[in-house]
Amino acid sequence: MAEEECSLKVLLEEKDREIAALKCKLAQLEKSHAPALELHGKVTPLTPLRAKPALSNEDIMRYSRQLLLPELGVKGQLNLSKTSVLVVGCGGLGCPLAQYLAAAGIGRLGLLDYDEVELSNLHRQVLHGEENQGHAKALSAASAVRRLNSTVECIPYHLQLSPENALQLIQQYDIVADCSDNVPTRYLVNDACVLSGKPLVSASALRMEGQLTVYNYRGGPCYRCLYPLPPPPETVTNCSDGGVLGVVPGIMGCLQALEVLKIASGQGSSCGQQLVMFDGLGAKFRSIRLRPKQADCAVCGENPSVTRLVDYETFCGSAATDKCRKLNLLSRDQRITVKDYKSILDNSDPHLLLDVRPLVEVDICHLPFSLNIPLSNLEERKSEQIQLLQEKISQLKQQTAGDCRPPVFVICKLGNDSQKAVQVLEKMSGSEVDSITVKDISGGLMAWAQTVDPTFPQY
């Protein structure tokens, strides 16, 4: 009996290995298909969507619960089946949006994203699973959508929407949904929608709040009518900086799906000149009426200056991805690498390590012996915190008798806030803080985790 059990165990282990090898092969195959899809997205024009003459018995069963709605009915359902929607971004908003559009029987769904699935996406990007990590989001979302409703035509685009491809793509769809997370892409999608005459269902979500508007719809304003100029890049916070509770983009993505379905079915959206605001903390929705289309709008106005797509990264002063937002505020001699800092630790050289992240991030992980004063408190010159810093510096001075400008190293998550903190500290005068050598640790704690200590958590 024991022998049988043992050989069964060996067999199972062997099968597990086979399954793992097959999964690995599948992942490689999916990856190798991505460039082909990218090309497909760029060059191949789509065939027009054919209207279904009538609902099949299977359609009637599948959509029966929504067919019963007088607001939709058979006519509305047939309208859905002949509508195509381009989803820009398959992240926190795009996943629930695509899921509900597919479930409701939209005719064609274009799923566009340049990025790959990461573990930190899974709490909100609910079409992707653990096994999709490292895979193209567009492909992962497409296969989840196909599993849900194989009658929906689904076209993944593993590429970045850019001024070179946006018009060609957007012109092929009836409705566009902006589910991206950066300002240049918002202007790009807006302008491409205005120039192609497509309604744009746009939403955003951050922390515990969300917003939704439909632009360029039935004579209503476009995004530029309301925001003629981009915000200064340093005032823009994204989910990887500010955090977001997964269900909040879930709610906003569902609201986007609702507006798309209303437009596609023929019922129409009421958000064409309206901003819907969701406050997750207070569990409240608020709607405000927006100003109308502006005659002097640069793209949809009477004498537009934007008549073709422009360089949106230059216009906004920031990148169209949130991947490489690295500031360069200091000179070389004001910065050290994480490896340099490791040698300082190894040599036990006296110094002070100042961590300028918010407390909530310090609670996630931190280096031992660091002093935490958030950048915002330094900027506001919070007296208690400055006093604490001064005390630590005078202790350091006692340790480093003879060194009149002892070293203070500043660290944060990615090395952007720490540079700002160095500038703030250098401007402080007339105090202990005045007589230090202050340097930024380049790349911050994430560089520390990647190059010095792989056991240090990344977030």
Ligand SMILES: Nc1ncnc2c1ncn2[C@@H]1O[C@H](COP(=O)(O)OP(=O)(O)OP(=O)(O)O)[C@@H](O)[C@H]1O
């Ligand atoms: N110009 C663009 N072209 C294609 N996809 C885009 C573009 N701009 C943004 N996106 C995609 O939009 C999605 C936005 O979703 P979300 O903010 O939830 O995700 P994220 O960038 O993965 O998050 P995090 O900031 O936590 O890394 C991302 O998947 C991003 O790759």
Ligand SMILES: [Zn+2]
């Ligand atoms: Zn406008």
